[in-house]
Amino acid sequence: MADPELYPADAHHEHASLAVTERPLARAGLMFVAFAFLAVFLLLPLVVVFEQAFSRGIGAFVEAINEHDTIAAIKLTLLVAVISVPLNLVFGVAAAWAIAKFEFKGKAFLTTLIDLPFSVSPVISGLVYVLLFGASSLLGPWLKMHGIVILFAVPGIVLATVFVTFPFVARELIPLMQEQGTGDEEAALSLGANGWQTFWHVTLPNIKWGLLYGVLLCNARAMGEFGAVSVVSGHIRGMTNTMPLHVEILYNEYNAVGAFAVASVLAGLALVTLVLKTLLELRYGAEIAATRGH
Amino acid sequence: MEVRVSNVRKEFDRFPALRDVSLDIRSGELIALLGPSGSGKTTLLRLIAGLERPTRGTIFFGDEDASNRTIQERNVGFVFQHYALFRHMTVADNIGFGLKVRPSAKRPTKAEIRRRASELLDLVQLSGLEKRYPAQLSGGQRQRVALARAMAIEPRVLLLDEPFGALDAQVRRELRRWLREIHDATGHTTIFVTHDQEEALELADRVVVMSQGRIEQIGTADEVYDTPNSPFVYGFIGESSSLPVKVEDGQVWISDRPIGLAAPDLPDGEATLYFRPHDIELLDECNGCIAGTVAASRRVAGTRRVELEIGGGRERVEIELPVGHPAAQKSRVAFRPKRWKVFPKMAE
Amino acid sequence: MTSAPAKAGWRFRQPSVIPGFGLTLGFSLAYLTLIILIPLSGLVWRSASLGWTDFWAIATDRRTVKALEISFGTAFIAAAVNVVFGTIVAWVLVRYRFPGRRVIDAMVDLPFALPTAVAGIALTTLYSPKGWMGSLLAPLGIKVAYTPLGIVIALIFIGLPFVVRTVQPIIEEIDKEVEEAAATLGANRFQTIFLVLFPGLAPAVITGFALAFARGVGEYGSVIFIAGNLPYISEIAPLLIVIRLEEYDYAAATAIATIMLALSFLMLLVINLIQSRTRKRYG
Numbered sequence A: 001m002a003d004p005e006l007y008p009a010d011a012h013h014e015h016a017s018l019a020v021t022e023r024p025l026a027r028a029g030l031m032f033v034a035f036a037f038l039a040v041f042l043l044l045p046l047v048v049v050f051e052q053a054f055s056r057g058i059g060a061f062v063e064a065i066n067e068h069d070t071i072a073a074i075k076l077t078l079l080v081a082v083i084s085v086p087l088n089l090v091f092g093v094a095a096a097w098a099i100a101k102f103e104f105k106g107k108a109f110l111t112t113l114i115d116l117p118f119s120v121s122p123v124i125s126g127l128v129y130v131l132l133f134g135a136s137s138l139l140g141p142w143l144k145m146h147g148i149v150i151l152f153a154v155p156g157i158v159l160a161t162v163f164v165t166f167p168f169v170a171r172e173l174i175p176l177m178q179e180q181g182t183g184d185e186e187a188a189l190s191l192g193a194n195g196w197q198t199f200w201h202v203t204l205p206n207i208k209w210g211l212l213y214g215v216l217l218c219n220a221r222a223m224g225e226f227g228a229v230s231v232v233s234g235h236i237r238g239m240t241n242t243m244p245l246h247v248e249i250l251y252n253e254y255n256a257v258g259a260f261a262v263a264s265v266l267a268g269l270a271l272v273t274l275v276l277k278t279l280l281e282l283r284y285g286a287e288i289a290a291t292r293g294h
Numbered sequence B: 001m002e003v004r005v006s007n008v009r010k011e012f013d014r015f016p017a018l019r020d021v022s023l024d025i026r027s028g029e030l031i032a033l034l035g036p037s038g039s040g041k042t043t044l045l046r047l048i049a050g051l052e053r054p055t056r057g058t059i060f061f062g063d064e065d066a067s068n069r070t071i072q073e074r075n076v077g078f079v080f081q082h083y084a085l086f087r088h089m090t091v092a093d094n095i096g097f098g099l100k101v102r103p104s105a106k107r108p109t110k111a112e113i114r115r116r117a118s119e120l121l122d123l124v125q126l127s128g129l130e131k132r133y134p135a136q137l138s139g140g141q142r143q144r145v146a147l148a149r150a151m152a153i154e155p156r157v158l159l160l161d162e163p164f165g166a167l168d169a170q171v172r173r174e175l176r177r178w179l180r181e182i183h184d185a186t187g188h189t190t191i192f193v194t195h196d197q198e199e200a201l202e203l204a205d206r207v208v209v210m211s212q213g214r215i216e217q218i219g220t221a222d223e224v225y226d227t228p229n230s231p232f233v234y235g236f237i238g239e240s241s242s243l244p245v246k247v248e249d250g251q252v253w254i255s256d257r258p259i260g261l262a263a264p265d266l267p268d269g270e271a272t273l274y275f276r277p278h279d280i281e282l283l284d285e286c287n288g289c290i291a292g293t294v295a296a297s298r299r300v301a302g303t304r305r306v307e308l309e310i311g312g313g314r315e316r317v318e319i320e321l322p323v324g325h326p327a328a329q330k331s332r333v334a335f336r337p338k339r340w341k342v343f344p345k346m347a348e
Numbered sequence C: 001m002t003s004a005p006a007k008a009g010w011r012f013r014q015p016s017v018i019p020g021f022g023l024t025l026g027f028s029l030a031y032l033t034l035i036i037l038i039p040l041s042g043l044v045w046r047s048a049s050l051g052w053t054d055f056w057a058i059a060t061d062r063r064t065v066k067a068l069e070i071s072f073g074t075a076f077i078a079a080a081v082n083v084v085f086g087t088i089v090a091w092v093l094v095r096y097r098f099p100g101r102r103v104i105d106a107m108v109d110l111p112f113a114l115p116t117a118v119a120g121i122a123l124t125t126l127y128s129p130k131g132w133m134g135s136l137l138a139p140l141g142i143k144v145a146y147t148p149l150g151i152v153i154a155l156i157f158i159g160l161p162f163v164v165r166t167v168q169p170i171i172e173e174i175d176k177e178v179e180e181a182a183a184t185l186g187a188n189r190f191q192t193i194f195l196v197l198f199p200g201l202a203p204a205v206i207t208g209f210a211l212a213f214a215r216g217v218g219e220y221g222s223v224i225f226i227a228g229n230l231p232y233i234s235e236i237a238p239l240l241i242v243i244r245l246e247e248y249d250y251a252a253a254t255a256i257a258t259i260m261l262a263l264s265f266l267m268l269l270v271i272n273l274i275q276s277r278t279r280k281r282y283g
Helices: A010-016 A024-053 A057-065 A068-101 A107-119 A122-133 A139-145 A154-165 A167-180 A183-190 A195-224 A227-233 A243-252 A256-287 B041-049 B091-100 B110-123 B139-152 B169-186 B197-203 B221-226 B231-236 C021-048 C052-059 C062-095 C101-107 C116-127 C132-140 C148-173 C176-184 C189-218 C221-227 C237-246 C250-282
Strands: B003-012 B015-025 B030-034 B056-061 B076-079 B157-161 B189-194 B206-211 B214-219 B241-248 B251-254 B257-262 B269-275 B280-283 B290-300 B303-310 B315-322 B332-337 B340-344
Touching (some): A024 C132, A068 A154, A068 A256, A107 A167, A107 C021, A107 C250, A167 A195, A227 A243, A243 C116, B003 B041, B015 B041, B030 B197, B041 B157, B041 B206, B076 B139, B091 B139, B110 B169, B139 B169, B169 B197, B206 B221, B206 B231, B214 B221, B257 B332, C021 C250, C062 C189, C062 C237, C176 C189, C221 C237, C237 C250
Parallel strands (some): B030 B206, B076 B157, B157 B189
Antiparallel strands (some): B003 B056, B241 B269, B303 B315
């Protein structure tokens, strides 16, 4: 590589060069197009959610949230997230450890498989479990005989959610841990640490922000998933309705305030996620894998 | 094409990168801008190209004030440090780009562009590589393509930013000789930036030594090497040794003894003596000389470097002796620089 | 347990002093198999056991064909729109400095974070004839909600971040020297952008298009509210799967799902091919 000393002057060229920008009019035009597009397609929908939720005043909003089925939906959504996020967290760490710290045959193929759920329609993600556990499946009669209920109940919802959020943590950690290499771990082992100690005291501190980032995205999707959960849930009010499903039911019953009240809680959650995500990127950008945004 | 830089100043966010620089470049000259990083040499090159606009001052191409000309209108060939080849275009398309983007009235036909491209490829000794992509070329080959591309637009001036900076030493030396040949064959006024003094001294008709946004000295290789006009040039170009001295009554003194060097034009006071370590004569007896105790002695290639402690060990100075010279065995050496310069201590 | 027997010339994994290979790989594979592979292969197995004639009958059913056409067609249009505007957004975010840039940059990820059902009802309200946008468009005779145009709108929302986030880092990486080189060679800004910069962005733009397209084809939550779901007109393939499931017509649901998966994979394969070719050439 070239002598690093050649570059300091480049710092000045960051913004000044005449050759690499558009005329003021073109700039203004492009900025207008970009802002208008984002305003219409991103900002307006977000504003509508809150506008509709509070259209009958704060009392109606509180009443809508405080409704029995709504609270049940919120509880179920939290329960689903509390189960599925840790499962994918453990998987993500294990898979990233195996893939990033070792060289073995078929690694690239394994990495591709992990991304598979992203390219499957959420509806299909739900469908596969219906086919697997449904009454007409091979397992169906056996499950029925033993009184095990998976479909149209909490286990089915959890499974479908785990399926759709499967890659989030792993795909965040794999590139990060690959970049960090194995030097730190080898040093710890040479100093007498055992495998667990090495992981807890050396690896985990190195990946914690990336891990948190992955968990954040995983959680947002887990709480908001609609298509996959819709297929396996059975839509039983107060029993198997998550918040997104409850939004649908209320909306279809022409209860706009109720639907948007629940929707606004979910939108608030999305905003919190975006804020945390941005903070993580700003503070720990270098310690978060390069694959941002998915 | 003559290029005249007249009282140019350039600031970036108030930080002056160039302070009042003036420079006349003759038509057909090969000029090196030499200096350490941050000396402003690349900024000067980019100002001439029109990639930056001066905060103050004017740049003339011939008699024409080029300051208000856009980059596109200036018609300069610029070779970038990392070549900046267009990686999705073949070598031939890269070279022909400058002709292809001309307004239709001045644009040559496609066949003509193709012909020019292969002509230039011949010139840079890369015939037959028209269809390659930049990724399929070595560093040295990319460098040549970049030069051919810059020359394709028949530039009024050819500007090269650290043209050999990213190449390894062997290729570097070859390309240096080759650039000189191309320059002599085509006669373009050429300005190149380098931080490598060997490159500048070997290649350029004149070397412009820069430091901290100022031009320190302009001259041929011999001039800047043999008669540096500032402590900076002494220190930056070639090996140099320096010693704190005093000037009194037109004589140079070290502590309480004159050392046999006359400095009639210098004011009395603290000063620094500069000389080349190899440019000295050894003396047997010391009446008016620099004498010191040998502190260390190293073999460097074909010579021996001897480090002397002068004046009771407070100052150290290096001189160069032929290998096997008996003086290297002695514990005390007396010498006097043959060519030297004394600069009064700056009032700081 | 952790190392495969070292045969000459072939070994499953490179030797390493780091422990835990067997445990982590074993767990990962088991989990992957249970959660993803067995269910997905169940789908393929079900579909295969349908028999060719049954499968063909479902695949060529007019309602199925229409639903697939609508899904792929609207996803294509939405991805194309996103390529144009997403690239402009990415350009503005990378190249220009203005107050609130970080906030807008963060906003781009909203479709990733906002549950699709929420987006669905918000867009429907916005574009219904009485909504803020709908009431503006109605006098022009443009109906969005409950038409295929509504599907496109929802898919633009869903797909935008895919394009912006794939193109943005590539714009950041553009070597300014390359733009300066084009300028010194006499190219005006327009020529620099279209002859020099865009060809360099093309692979990223294609990737962004593919991701937005693939996501759009499978999208369900944000679409079903705004689409109106009229068979043959605005009924998307994922919805048809759900409808068939609710009719306990597992065969039809399976067949449609298999066709969707096959088409999506085919498309991703083609895109990957294009990408690896350009990468090989341009380095």
